[in-house]
Amino acid sequence: MKTNTKDRVTGILTSMGLDKISRLYYGGRGSILSFHRIVEDSSKRQRLNNDALEVSPAYLRDILQYIMRDYTIASLDEIPQYLRNKQNKRFVCLTFDDGYRDVYTSAYPILKEMNAPFTVYVATCFPNQNAVLWNYALEDLLLARQHIEVIIDGQRKSWCLQSVDNKFNAFEDLANLFFGADPERRNELCHSIFGAYDMDVGKYVKQLAISWDELATMAQDPLVTLGAHATNHVPLAALSEVDLAREMVDSKRSIEQNTRQSVHHFSYPFGSPGAAGAREFAQAQKAGYLTATTTRRGNIFPEHLEHLHALPRIDSGRNRNNLSFIKSQLSGLRMLLTGHLKRKVLD
Ligand SMILES: [Zn+2]
Numbered sequence: 001m002k003t004n005t006k007d008r009v010t011g012i013l014t015s016m017g018l019d020k021i022s023r024l025y026y027g028g029r030g031s032i033l034s035f036h037r038i039v040e041d042s043s044k045r046q047r048l049n050n051d052a053l054e055v056s057p058a059y060l061r062d063i064l065q066y067i068m069r070d071y072t073i074a075s076l077d078e079i080p081q082y083l084r085n086k087q088n089k090r091f092v093c094l095t096f097d098d099g100y101r102d103v104y105t106s107a108y109p110i111l112k113e114m115n116a117p118f119t120v121y122v123a124t125c126f127p128n129q130n131a132v133l134w135n136y137a138l139e140d141l142l143l144a145r146q147h148i149e150v151i152i153d154g155q156r157k158s159w160c161l162q163s164v165d166n167k168f169n170a171f172e173d174l175a176n177l178f179f180g181a182d183p184e185r186r187n188e189l190c191h192s193i194f195g196a197y198d199m200d201v202g203k204y205v206k207q208l209a210i211s212w213d214e215l216a217t218m219a220q221d222p223l224v225t226l227g228a229h230a231t232n233h234v235p236l237a238a239l240s241e242v243d244l245a246r247e248m249v250d251s252k253r254s255i256e257q258n259t260r261q262s263v264h265h266f267s268y269p270f271g272s273p274g275a276a277g278a279r280e281f282a283q284a285q286k287a288g289y290l291t292a293t294t295t296r297r298g299n300i301f302p303e304h305l306e307h308l309h310a311l312p313r314i315d316s317g318r319n320r321n322n323l324s325f326i327k328s329q330l331s332g333l334r335m336l337l338t339g340h341l342k343r344k345v346l347d
Helices: 001-016 017-024 058-071 076-084 102-113 134-144 162-179 183-193 203-209 212-219 241-257 280-287 304-308 322-332 331-340
Strands: 030-035 071-073 090-098 118-122 149-153 155-160 224-227 265-267 291-297 311-315
Touching: 001 017, 001 322, 017 322, 017 331, 030 076, 030 134, 030 291, 030 322, 058 102, 058 322, 071 203, 076 224, 076 304, 090 102, 102 118, 102 212, 118 212, 118 265, 134 162, 134 183, 134 203, 149 183, 149 311, 155 162, 162 183, 212 224, 212 241, 224 241, 241 265, 241 280, 280 291, 311 322, 322 331
Parallel strands: 030 090, 030 311, 071 090, 090 118, 118 224, 224 265, 265 291, 291 311
Antiparallel strands: 149 155
């Protein structure tokens, strides 16, 4: 089945209430939902994949209202106790990756009003304003032009950008170069691609990132937990052992110094199998984190008590504004239909 067909089938089965049955077997003890940004619906404007990082305030409210009926919203600190002792209700943890300002301006007021605990995983390059948000620069570049030509590693490459499909394909081609890049390589790519068009990549983090003051203010609220999301926001698997350790230790220390809150939780940038694996899971434990989360899709089962540094999550941004999609994942119905029933991801 194609993804769209699977989505439709999942939606129909969920609307028939099958998620409630699936939840008994595949819902685990709970789930960790991941978000990035909360932004008013931007569908009126053409986008190239970056909108997958966004959900609307109205959709966040819908998700919270649904969860509050059937689940307990828990903090990440509570996961071990939920796994040790079965509770009447399953738990859901809410996590926001990276450190976008709209988490403070748009998500926090809603979460506060609904008394919902949540975690912000901060990549310290966001509040330090040196994150390289190449994805936004790339989107703007490709949307503005009908053609681009750049020199990468001494080779001239060009993309025709006359149709929307062309633009999506070019975005994917170029994004793939960035996904596996360490900071040095990433800067080279920015120079080759954006330098050729006189674009200032640094302007995006200034527009979009949360400040240390905003983080420190928010973190005084008992509802808020701060976690770390590394310092440079690159795939950790691309780094040497020394740089990997530094990313985990320095981000923790920096958040603690800047906000005066202790940090016990980590999320792996990108979090996919190519970006974080057994070496990174072991290092997160060694760096003193209580839990660490990936972007592998799944619910949390009692056996995760032995694997608290490889916890799967559910991405709320994918297929956004479709509550049945969230329901189908929290219940495990979606995983059942797609064959993603492996509970632990240890490699
Ligand atoms: Zn991230």
